[in-house]
Amino acid sequence: xxxxxxxxxxxxxxxxxxxxxxxxxxxxxxxxxxxWRRDGDLAQRRYDSYEAYxxxxxxxxxxxxxxxxxxxxxDLAIFLDRFEHCEALTGCRVVLCLGARIGTEVxxxxxxxxxxxxxxxxxxxxxxxxxxxxxxxxxxxxxxxDAVYTNCLxxxxxxxxxxxxxxxxLRPGGVFVADVLEGYEEGFVPGxxxxxHWRKLEPFLDEVExxxxxxxxxxxxxxxxxxxxxxxxxxxxxxxxxxxxxx
Ligand SMILES: C[S@@+](CC[C@H](N)C(=O)[O-])C[C@H]1O[C@@H](n2cnc3c(N)ncnc32)[C@H](O)[C@@H]1O
Numbered sequence: 001x002x003x004x005x006x007x008x009x010x011x012x013x014x015x016x017x018x019x020x021x022x023x024x025x026x027x028x029x030x031x032x033x034x035x036w037r038r039d040g041d042l043a044q045r046r047y048d049s050y051e052a053y054x055x056x057x058x059x060x061x062x063x064x065x066x067x068x069x070x071x072x073x074x075d076l077a078i079f080l081d082r083f084e085h086c087e088a089l090t091g092c093r094v095v096l097c098l099g100a101r102i103g104t105e106v107x108x109x110x111x112x113x114x115x116x117x118x119x120x121x122x123x124x125x126x127x128x129x130x131x132x133x134x135x136x137x138x139x140x141x142x143x144x145x146d147a148v149y150t151n152c153l154x155x156x157x158x159x160x161x162x163x164x165x166x167x168x169x170l171r172p173g174g175v176f177v178a179d180v181l182e183g184y185e186e187g188f189v190p191g192x193x194x195x196x197h198w199r200k201l202e203p204f205l206d207e208v209e210x211x212x213x214x215x216x217x218x219x220x221x222x223x224x225x226x227x228x229x230x231x232x233x234x235x236x237x238x239x240x241x242x243x244x245x246x247x
Contacts, residue, residue: 036197041183041198041199041200041204041207042197042199042204043184043190043196043197043199044157044195044196045190045194045195045196047195050157053157053195054134056193057121057122058121059193060122061101061122065102068101068102072102072104076104076108076111079105079107079108079109080108081222082179082222083105083149084112085222086237087218088147088177088218088239088241089114089175091146092146092147092174092175093146094114094115094144094145095109095114095117095146095148095149096116096117096118096138096145096147096148096149097109097116097117097118097119097130097148098118098119098120098148098150098152098166099135099152099155100118100119100123100129101118101120101122101124101130102123102124102127102130103118103123103127103130105118106129106130107129110129117131118130118131119131119135120133121133121134135152135156135165136157136161136162136165138165138169140169142169143168143169143171143174144169145171146170146171146174146175147170147174147177148174148175148176148177149177149178149179150176150177150178150179151179151180151235153196153208154190154194154197155195155196156195156196157196159211160211163208163211163212164211164212166214167212167213167214170242171242172242173241173242173244174241174242175217175239176212176240177237177238178208178237178238178239179235179237179238180201180204180236180237180238181234181235182200182201182234183197183198183199183204184197184198184199185199185200186200188234201236205238208240209240212240214240214242214243215241215242215243216239217240218239219236219238220237222236222237
């Protein structure tokens with residue numbers, strides 16, 4: 001369980017510009033990281049309480065909704081492309097999307113013929129695609145979905161708790177598909193809303209596998225989610241599978 005009090009910092013690190021191999025950027029200002037603590041390969045934003053985490057995470061939509069709506073069709077095309085090329089979703093029907101915000105990924109899955117629903121702390125008003133909820137405590141029954149999708153692992157408070165919920169709601173043989181950012185030593189710099197980050201992608205995916213008891217099946221590099229965001233949005237697609245039978 002992440003700590004929720006006191007202060008320390010991630011040591012400054014040299015960032016590598018992922019768009020220009022070999023180019024090294026200056027170290028981030030230490031002040032950028034004063035609200036973060038390191039725990040092995042993980043870095044977690046410090047919150048005074050779980051309620052403070054929920055409140056912080058719920059705030060972002062109100063600040064960026066206009067921008068999101070303006071680029072919604074572009075985002076839809078990106079999600080369509082990523083799901084169409086995700087072989088693990090073949091044969092799945094019911095997909096739960098965690099941290100789905102306005103529901104663009106849910107729209108993409110509907111267009112591809114899936115029964116999909118999203119969940120978000122703040123789905124905004126009158127959102128028919130996304131239910132309000134916390135992905136650390138899912139309301140859905142055990143084994144009720146074929147697949148879980150998220151691009152929000154960098155927003156978790158407690159990775160183990162969230163992943164145990166993912167495992168619980170997946171049917172045996174179901175898949176967890178995660179679009180995952182590179183680590184802070186690989187070029188991604190956490191912004192104002194990330195709650196968790198990692199040093200490097202590979203050890204982080206090992207940690208996801210370890211805490212979830214799911215088996216990592218594949219890792220694809222479809223490149224950036226959004227061309228214009230360059231460094232901040234280099235996202236790999238990892239697939240994990242729940243065993244067919246309890247171990
Ligand atoms: C980076 S946004 C991703 C939104 C969406 N998937 C997209 O690609 O447009 C992260 C989202 O995670 C949501 N979130 C953060 N913590 C959450 C939690 N504990 N349970 C559910 N949603 C959460 C935030 O409200 C926010 O909408």
